[in-house]
Amino acid sequence: MNLESPYLIIDMVQETFTNEGEFQLESGDVLSNFQLAYSTQGQLNANSDNVVWVIHALTGDTQVQVWWSGLVGEDKFYDPSKYFIVCANLLGSCYGSTQPLSQNPTTGESYYYDFPNLTTRDMANALELLRIELGIHQINTLIGGSLGGQVGIEWAYLLQNKVKNTIILASNAKTAPWTIGFNETQRMAISADQTWGEKFPEAGKKGLEAARAIAMLTYRHPDNLTEKQVDEPNKIDNFRASSYLRYQGQKLAKRFNALSYWTLTKTMDSHDIGRNRNGAALALSQIPSRVLAIGVDKDLLFLKEESQFIANHVQRGTYREIKSPYGHDAFLIEYEQLNYILSSFYLENND
């Protein structure tokens, strides 16, 4: 039986917010007149208590119904007939928000390599300005994975009682040296590209391909490649794992730019909810919302212990685990487990 409603089509609205004036960054730099692209789907209800705000990961965009299609959309867990769903493109990302290829209003030229360093706290502050612009006083659920989870936990700290449920997937409170190391290898690949340093939009593109190939090995567990990339017996070259990683590199380089990738990985490196707040444990203990931290048992990039750390240090934390051979990317793929974990969380909390 097809349970999907053929006549329920709720339009997604795509808009751009401009923050007029100077935006102070943690680095001491300022960003003038920044823009954030964002999408909304559904309507704010009479009690204004049905906002679900999704924060995308490293290479995501505002089209949450596309990249999280098993969780968000009509007849899905977060259904726009029930919820007002907002997803903004993070500052620095190349899907409509201000990023290194944008025009610097001060010079009239694109920023390129002069784009400032952004932190997850800066990104949370930018989302906060958008929330105020949209007249949203209360967020029912703030949810994000990986980089999106890092921005999410920063924003939950800032929002205090303005958010009821904070859901952080495959993420952490402070980036580990291990993760910074992986990001550095990817930036080394980008800067080894002979076009890196030049001022044209595709600068560093071949390097970005290599960076994504390296990154894919951190987004997956060896079991995933063992299962999916099986070669015929007796081969001595042209292995499936090689063409897979080359393909993934090309696929990303067609839709992303190396400067934005550089900026966002730097943002991930400096993430630390405890910076100038006497450490991560204390900062987490000052978050009043309910927090569900979801780890992935085979995540090699953001270890499950990092999600457990979040759940153990917030005031009202719950830890749940996805079991998956995919590794880190499981939070974008394992919909059956995600639906079960989310349903249980809301049921246990009487929502």
Ligand SMILES: CC(=O)SCCNC(=O)CCNC(=O)[C@H](O)C(C)(C)COP(=O)(O)OP(=O)(O)OC[C@H]1O[C@@H](n2cnc3c(N)ncnc32)[C@H](O)[C@@H]1OP(=O)(O)O
């Ligand atoms: C505009 C936008 O697209 S932005 C938003 C999209 N992206 C995001 O939001 C980021 C989050 N999403 C993701 O990172 C990914 O989409 C994921 C993790 C959810 C899924 O990753 P996928 O790449 O689809 O999955 P998977 O690892 O199974 O790879 C499948 C692809 O590899 C190809 N492939 C598999 N094995 C091989 C091989 N041995 N050799 C060459 N290609 C191969 C498949 O043909 C398939 O190609 P396709 O993507 O063109 O259909």
Ligand SMILES: N[C@@H](CCO)C(=O)O
């Ligand atoms: N697959 C994810 C990995 C980072 O969590 C992305 O491309 O955004």
